[in-house]
Amino acid sequence: MRGQDVIRLLGFVFLGVLLSLLYQEWTSNADGHWLPYWFRGILLVCCVFCTIASLHISIMPACRYTPANILILQYLFDCFMSGLGIYFSHKLERQTKMCQKEQEQFLQKLLKKQSSTTYGKDKKFSSMKGSDKFRQQHPLTFHCHYEPYLKQILGGEENVLIEGKPLRFGLTSGTTGQRKMIVTSKSRILLFILKFVPIGQRILRKSILPSFSPLLKTCYVYTHTQPNYPCPGITMGPTTMLNLPDLLYRLQYSTPPAGMRLTNEKQATYVHLLFALRDPDLQAIFTIFAASLYNTFKILEEEWPCLVNDVREGCVSDSINLDHEVKISLEKELHPDPKRANELEAEFKKGFYDITRRIWPRMSSLWGVSSGSMTVYEDILKVKFIGDLPIVSMIYNSTECLLGVLHGGAKRTEYITFPGDVFYEFIPVENCSQEQPDTLLAEEVMSGSYYEVVITNIDGLYRYRMGDVVKVTGFYNNTPLLEYGHRVGDVLDMHGERTPEIIIKAALQEAITKYATFHLVDFTCMESDVLRKCTGGSDEEMSNHYTLIAELDGVDGQIENLDNLEKLALDVDLALCDLSSAYSDCRDRDLLQPLLLILVKPDTFRKFRYLLSSKSNGSTMQVKVPKVLRNDEFIQFFMQRKLEE
Structure with missing residues (x-):
């Protein structure tokens, strides 16, 4: 019996219990109850919630392979994240109307909080009152400015750049310049998960995916990176590195936890595709960059006969050379499905144009960064594989900082900045070659102009030139809208x-x-x-x-x-x-x-x-x-x- 059928049956059981309780309340005298009034009220409320939730789950689009207990947890997790999304979206709306005031408040709180750190004492944060003083007394910085402090942290010292010690050192890719090590605090991780992701999901549902179902799965084409441990209690790895409990993998993604921990990219992509292909109701495919989406579809084009055979047989091909224990773990999640295999084979033989919509009819978008240098991959994907499906990039993120969340619909590539979470400055693009150019505040930029972004964040970066050139496309309330342009050196x-x-x-x-x-x-x-x-x-x-x-x-x-x-x-x-x-x-x-x-x-x-x-x-x-x-x-x-x- 499918998970949804079990929950539907459970819903009718709760409905029966609810009706029985209501009947007893209606027909019995108050003195005839052996349960206290308050307890009966709580019991009725719980029965109402469980009945509505169970019946709601039973009619929502859901992955046919998900068991009942995971469906229930998915539903509750989505209710929690949706509540956070509503709260923080309204808060962001208020903040964007008072952009510069929020910027000043954020900066003052940050300087006060970090004034007792080694860096804060060296730079005399306690004497900096207001953004004008901060910009006068603190220079614009590059990564080399922080290297002595990073060495202190690696040596085991605390309260150096931030209070306490970092949770992780994030590593940039190093493909557009020298690889850098960036402090990442627990506060930033929590802010990302509990604020920025819920806001992004709310925008996704309102503007892009009105038919979004939390019970359908997403294929995250992810290759795990084993973390390094440069010093006790601190990991080191790329920002994209996930270390989630197995339960969260099951709530969100089509690939089982064993597949999410694969470190070989070709093996991982094959396994992600296999579990995505067996699910005809897959809702989205997610990668970091559009280039990875293109790579995924190229592998699909090359490996589809083997993948279809694995769907048919309910196994993982020996040609993938998986570790034996991993292979056994993954195959426990698979079942032979000749019907689905025949459907896939018929569609692949027709060619690969618009293959996404043909094999996953519920899919209405793909997710990945498609701005800047990635626009070429969006174009070739549309020509070869995805037709007119949009590629959505919900968040403007980097190893150094999360800069904004998508504004508007799927075809927009501009982002609302966060006035209460990052202090922004902007260098006119014609002055980028200067060592210490004057900067503009968020309220001083001009729509249509290009600027190098300068950030001050909660993770120990102050007036940091991260190297991104953006275009200010306009304003949302009083807050700039940014569109990624290019790297300073490109x-x-x-x-x-x-x-x-x-x-x-x-x-x-x-x-x-x-x-x-x-x-x-x-x-x-x-x-x-x-x-x-x-x-x-x-x-x-x-x-x-x-x-x-x-x-x-x-x-x-x-x-x-x-x-x-x-x-x-x-x-x-x-x-x-x-x-x-x-x-x-x-x-x-x-x-x-x-x-x-x-x-x-x-x-x-x-x-x-x-x-x-x-x-x-x-x-x-x-x-x-x-x-x-x-x-x-x-x-x-x-x-x-x-x-x-």
Whole structure:
């Protein structure tokens, strides 16, 4: 009997008990009861709640494989999280109307709280009254500013950057710069789980998924990272690292706990796909970045015959090379399902366009960061696999700080900042190269302008330049709305033209649309002098120009499939001139020559992401491909994989 059927039966039992109690209350005299009045009232209320809850659970869309006890816990957990979402959403609404007042209050509370720490004493926090004093007396900082204090924490000292000691050292991916170690406190973890996630879920239901059911499962394509222990009581690992009780995995995700602890990425992705495929009512697929979504669907495209056979047989293929105990644990959760396997096989044989909606008809969105450099993956996903399904990024998060929550519907990419939880400052993008530029407060920014974000947070970062450039798209009440633009270093700048990655990507896509059978998978670029130094070319051989490296879907190993590579490069150059007046001016004055376009073999960027993850001891779900190359090893990697004409 399915879990929902058990709960439906339980609901009717509670209904019978409730009616019996009401009948006794109606027909009996007050003196005839042996139970106190207050106890009878509590009993009636409990019966009413249990009856309504049980019958509600029995009619909600639910995963057919979930047992009754887990369904009940899912329902109660969702009621708790929904209550938190309502409370904190209303609180955020009030705070956004008094943005600068909330900013000042947050900063003063933080400085007072941290004034007794080693850092607070060194910087004389107790003398800083108001944001003006704070900005005058405390410099803008980079990660190197905190390294002496981090060494003290690693040495076992407490009350250094924050009160007590951190819960974790979060590690950045290091793929867009040097890998950094960031203090993460217990307060931040609790704030994320109990405030930001409930707010995000509430927005998700109101604006994007009105038919959302808490009893359906989500496939989280996750690869576990084993934590390090640099000192007693503190773990070290990426922010994406989960250490949840098994029960919470079962409440949220389609993959059993044993699959959520796999540390090999290919094994983990296969197992996530297997348990996702067996569930026709899967509600969403979740990854950190859209690039990981693309990688997941590529693996599905390659491995579907094996996956379908595993669904049919109720097993995990030996070709995955799982540990024996893990394999046994996972197979206990599987049952042979020839009917579902036949359905899947029929759909896969039709092709992979819009495959998501065809095999999971209840799915109305996918979740993952699709802004900035990830927009290329959203585009190729829509062309190849997901059709018009939106990719939703609920939260603007980083290892250093959680900056905002999504504003509006699924197609929006702007985020509401949190006035009461982070102190924000903004550097106009034209001043980013300065060491200590003047900053603007949240109320002083201009809609439509680009700024480098500076944060002060609860985890010991003060006036910290995290390196993100954002666009202020407008205001929600009196609070800025931010849209991610690019990293500070991800611009091509040979003569002061400062061409960001978003312009390069737009030019590439505009040119490629002329070739109906080709689609952009991913790209990166470099300045010609960087390529010259890496490859040893002479000045005469290489003029000043941009070098673009691109992977195109539909070009299978031979450039002959493309009519004319030089023509495509010229089209990109012309599009770039149209999109950037600064680049066009450099071209007109012969400061820059036509760009060089290099196409690379299929799967090059997927392999590059594996290379990046191996270097950072992390997972590809955390890494971001740098859009401006300056590393010789990375340049050589791409040059060895370029297509020959």
